Amino acid sequence: MPLLKVEHVSKSFNDHIAVDDISFTLDAGVVYGILGPNGAGKSTTIRMIMNILVPDKGRINLFGASMNEDLKNRIGYLPEERGLYPKMKVADVLTFLGELHNLTPADARQRAMRWLERLDLAGHAHQKVDTLSKGMQQKVQIIGSLLHDPSLLILDEPFSGLDPVNTNLIKDIMLELKNEGRAIMLSTHMMETAEKLCDRILMINHGHLVLEGPLDKLQQRYGSQSLQVEYNGDAAFVRELPMIQKADIYANYMEIRLKDAAMRKEFLKIIADKLDIISFKSQKSSLNEIFIREAGETHA
Ligand code: ADP
Numbered sequence: 001m002p003l004l005k006v007e008h009v010s011k012s013f014n015d016h017i018a019v020d021d022i023s024f025t026l027d028a029g030v031v032y033g034i035l036g037p038n039g040a041g042k043s044t045t046i047r048m049i050m051n052i053l054v055p056d057k058g059r060i061n062l063f064g065a066s067m068n069e070d071l072k073n074r075i076g077y078l079p080e081e082r083g084l085y086p087k088m089k090v091a092d093v094l095t096f097l098g099e100l101h102n103l104t105p106a107d108a109r110q111r112a113m114r115w116l117e118r119l120d121l122a123g124h125a126h127q128k129v130d131t132l133s134k135g136m137q138q139k140v141q142i143i144g145s146l147l148h149d150p151s152l153l154i155l156d157e158p159f160s161g162l163d164p165v166n167t168n169l170i171k172d173i174m175l176e177l178k179n180e181g182r183a184i185m186l187s188t189h190m191m192e193t194a195e196k197l198c199d200r201i202l203m204i205n206h207g208h209l210v211l212e213g214p215l216d217k218l219q220q221r222y223g224s225q226s227l228q229v230e231y232n233g234d235a236a237f238v239r240e241l242p243m244i245q246k247a248d249i250y251a252n253y254m255e256i257r258l259k260d261a262a263m264r265k266e267f268l269k270i271i272a273d274k275l276d277i278i279s280f281k282s283q284k285s286s287l288n289e290i291f292i293r294e295a296g297e298t299h300a
Helices: 044-049 090-100 105-119 134-146 162-178 191-197 215-221 236-240 263-274 285-293
Strands: 004-015 016-026 031-035 055-061 073-078 152-156 181-189 200-205 206-214 226-232 242-249 253-258 276-282
Touching: 004 044, 004 162, 004 263, 016 055, 016 200, 016 206, 016 263, 031 044, 031 162, 031 253, 044 055, 044 181, 044 276, 055 276, 073 134, 073 181, 090 105, 090 215, 105 134, 134 152, 134 162, 134 200, 181 285, 191 285, 200 215, 206 285, 215 263, 215 285, 236 242, 253 263
Parallel strands: 031 181, 031 200, 073 152, 152 181
Antiparallel strands: 004 016, 004 055, 200 206, 226 253, 226 276, 242 253
16 A cells, blocks of 8 residues: 555646646655656645645545544654744754654653754754754754654655755655655755655646656666767768767767667667777766656756
């Protein structure tokens, strides 16, 4: 049974369709990325999952049921809008958040201190929230979402506002939680970070699904059409091959763009037959390239 099942969900605000017929499932031990530019419909999708917004159409199942108060203890949620009690001390605010998820005060405080240590914030435990930088406050809020040891984490833009060091720190923690068998769903407009972290992705644009599936399969499918070949021999014939979109041919080196990445194998066979190949290189397409190709837009 998937931990989360979203079926044909849509949501409009007045006449504007924010999310249009989105479906996906999320299993344990998976990091799932909802990707898309600002305004794509990521937060609206997440808010529907958290039952903050009610879908106009479609169904959402969490742990095989509709969202209810008990389920909230099995889920950790980082909302897009950040906000902690500014005048409370960091350790107190986390203890309070833990208690909201049924932890005892002592247990909550102990867990809070452990996580603060892990996120390099132990020295700030007794400071008031509003004396911390925005990035630090965000880390505190991330701790608040996972203090109660949820099996499903739903994080809306967890990396926005974090510097590269802290982005890496949070990324490592997510990978650890995933390896413990938890499911993590996160939204982000940062394609490069998603690329390093997610097992599966859902790309949306203007509320519509652009692509969905396992990241490695998608990258294979959209494998780069650009190839670099080092060779000995006369490569002039390559220009005439039907699968070539563009060929820059030099004495012992060529840069090729194929019409379709799927033609790579056939291309390699032909040139291996006629030339002495020294090296052959093709790079994976980045998520950004895939997005541009599929959505026909530059990603913000
Ligand atoms: P993302 O999280 O991908 O940046 P959102 O889900 O926040 O996108 O927004 C999707 C679209 O829905 C945007 O055009 C946004 O302006 C609109 N929208 C989101 N929430 C509301 C709301 N409460 N009222 C009206 N429009 C909204």
